[in-house]
């Protein structure tokens with residue numbers, strides 16, 4: 637489904653992109669992601685397709701606002717029944733709760749449910765409207781990391797089973813990682829779209845790289861002609877050999893992956909190596925990293941095995957440096 641919306645107030649924003657399966661729109665805080673969802677739901681004056689000009693109640697959208705907005709004084713089935721009409725609202729509501737695996741908790745109020753269970757009630761309520769499009773605002777924000785992946789997996793499975801395109805907005809790269817399709821927003825416009833694999837393989841700018849959660853995105857300037865080009869890195873007070881198609885003098889944003897950084901063994905560093913000092917070691921499920929101070933810059937490098945000394949010498953292979961015009 638193509639979403640094409642233009643908002644004038646309270647901020648100007650325009651967005652046109654395709655929603656397929658579970659689509660995540662990634663944007664920094666304040667970009668206007670919530671405003672866009674509210675516009676599509678008809679809760680904010682705006683022009684655009686689908687649903688142009690229709691009042692909110694006639695728009696076939698299921699909207700899950702941030703925090704789910706369940707009625708605290710109603711129990712789970714009453715919350716779902718709110719979206720329904722007719723005399724058998726209760727039976728229908730319990731059926732929707734059954735679909736999200738929550739029928740046994742139909743009598744519980746939101747305060748007696750976990751964050752993930754509340755989200756499933758909100759999802760059942762949204763699905764009960766039989767929407768053509770699901771809108772989810774920051775669906776992972778209320779979840780702890782341990783349950784986040786499980787709740788997300790369930791949510792995405794529900795979306796796929798229901799066969800309804802879903803648009804989730806977030807600034808969480810973990811959510812973006814599981815999307816069928818990714819849409820990136822920067823400076824209140826869409827700057828890139830594609831599958832997560834496509835976007836990760838070729839981020840369109842430094843801003844996109846930051847949104848994807850990539851570390852080691854810096855500013856710099858190119859100097860020298862092709863073949864002998866160097867990247868001036870003012871924060872670290874050094875220049876690096878690079879290979880780019882960009883012109884001499886261009887201001888750039890650039891990235892180097894932590895895994896690509898070479899930490900030299902003591903006494904084995906080439907004369908071109910950069911000096912760094914270890915600020916912190918980070919052990920996580922994503923791997924072992926070391927935070928290095930190089931002048932004013934913090935550079936993250938992978939720790940392949942063993943440990944490193946407090947002072948290190950390092951190299952950034954030219955082929956691992958990706959530059960974008962700034």
Ligand SMILES: Nc1ncnc2c1ncn2[C@@H]1O[C@H](COP(=O)(O)OP(=O)(O)OP(=O)(O)O)[C@@H](O)[C@H]1O
Pocket residue numbers: 646647663664665666667668669670671672806807
């Ligand atoms: N009612 C309002 N009046 C004036 N400005 C507003 C109003 N609502 C939102 N804004 C402004 O519009 C911009 C976009 O807000 P929005 O809530 O859509 O951002 P967001 O991308 O969802 O951010 P977050 O990720 O922090 O929720 C922000 O700069 C915000 O301050």
